[in-house]
Amino acid sequence: MLKSLAAKVVLSLFSLILAGVIGAAYLVHQLDVQLNQPLQLGEVTEWRLPEGYSVNRVADNWSGRGWVETSFWIKLAVKLDPQLAHIKAGTYDLDPSQSLKQTLAMLVSGDQKVFRITLVEGETVAQALERIEAHPQLQRTVESPQQLAALIGFDGDNPEGMIFPDTYQFHAGDSDRGLLKRAAERLNQELDRAWASRQSTLPIGSAYEMLILASIIEKETGLGSERPLIGSVFVNRLNKRMRLQTDPTVIYGMGDAYQGNIRKQDLRQMTPYNTYRIHGLPPTPIAIVGREALMAAAQPVSSHYYYFVARGDGSHQFSETLQQHNRAVNRYIRKR
Numbered sequence: 474m475l476k477s478l479a480a481k482v483v484l485s486l487f488s489l490i491l492a493g494v495i496g497a498a499y500l501v502h503q504l505d506v507q508l509n510q511p512l513q514l515g516e517v518t519e520w521r522l523p524e525g526y527s528v529n530r531v532a533d534n535w536s537g538r539g540w541v542e543t544s545f546w547i548k549l550a551v552k553l554d555p556q557l558a559h560i561k562a563g564t565y566d567l568d569p570s571q572s573l574k575q576t577l578a579m580l581v582s583g584d585q586k587v588f589r590i591t592l593v594e595g596e597t598v599a600q601a602l603e604r605i606e607a608h609p610q611l612q613r614t615v616e617s618p619q620q621l622a623a624l625i626g627f628d629g630d631n632p633e634g635m636i637f638p639d640t641y642q643f644h645a646g647d648s649d650r651g652l653l654k655r656a657a658e659r660l661n662q663e664l665d666r667a668w669a670s671r672q673s674t675l676p677i678g679s680a681y682e683m684l685i686l687a688s689i690i691e692k693e694t695g696l697g698s699e700r701p702l703i704g705s706v707f708v709n710r711l712n713k714r715m716r717l718q719t720d721p722t723v724i725y726g727m728g729d730a731y732q733g734n735i736r737k738q739d740l741r742q743m744t745p746y747n748t749y750r751i752h753g754l755p756p757t758p759i760a761i762v763g764r765e766a767l768m769a770a771a772q773p774v775s776s777h778y779y780y781f782v783a784r785g786d787g788s789h790q791f792s793e794t795l796q797q798h799n800r801a802v803n804r805y806i807r808k809r
């Protein structure tokens with residue numbers, strides 16, 4: 474009798490244990506199935522994970538949005554794998570082609586969405602700072618060229634040209650300080666590379682002077698292939714101690730007074746940037762410059778040109794003599 478009762482008890486316990494094992498195995502199987510399902514999204518969706526959010530709160534958030542049917546499976550996954558609790562705040566792209574498991578792993582790794590901003594050659598530092606200010610995902614702390622000068626350790630008040638135009642990546646909420654430091658470092662690298670490869674006969678005394686010349690080439694160039702030729706014109710004029718007489722320097726020196734056209738009185742105005750009045754280069758660059766303009770300043774082609782005038786299609790007519798230049802001006806500017 475006792476043996477029979479004991480056997481029944483053992484059998485019942487075994488059945489309970491077996492049922493538990495089967496139930497647990499089924500639950501683990503279902504968890505695996507759920508974790509390999511994608512979020513219920515129609516397209517890639519930008520989503521911000523706030524600071525201090527737990528995985529359980531994320532699960533409730535996604536469930537409330539209808540991105541997962543229930544928060545249960547995410548919460549269970551965290552109990553079974555505590556590493557999933559170490560998610561990182563930030564802005565993420567949630568991709569419907571990824572599984573829930575891959576998406577949670579992304580939050581743990583902190584693989585945030587990458588944002589981009591392009592600083593454009595030919596623009597000024599002030600315009601670059603305006604671009605940064607306009608980007609909604611960047612925190613602006615540098616509000617003036619003078620603050621930029623202090624940030625990058627530039628010895629002077631006007632750091633014009635001291636950042637490199639390129640496309641820079643960052644994460645949402647990043648400060649502009651890191652981006653601007655990277656842009657300044659890139660400029661120094663590119664400038665050093667161009668200076669090291671310069672022609673030995675250039676009438677240029679320093680890498681900074683070469684940067685000034687490159688900025689003028691940048692502003693004068695409408696057709697990229699003409700940069701080395703435009704560089705040759707300015708180098709030829711410097712060698713002959715001729716004034717550069719380039720309009721972009723006048724415009725830069727006018728600042729806010731420039732309203733879209735240069736008058737004769739503007740050409741007569743004495744400013745440090747009016748190359749119709751001063752000899753040699755202006756005191757600073759007049760724009761940020763790309764690699765091609767730097768190389769055009771470092772390695773201009775050999776020519777006998779001293780003048781050029783815009784044809785109206787982005788290209789220029791180059792001339793060796795003032796007489797040829799005047800004819801080109803009559804043809805392309807005065808339409809005579």
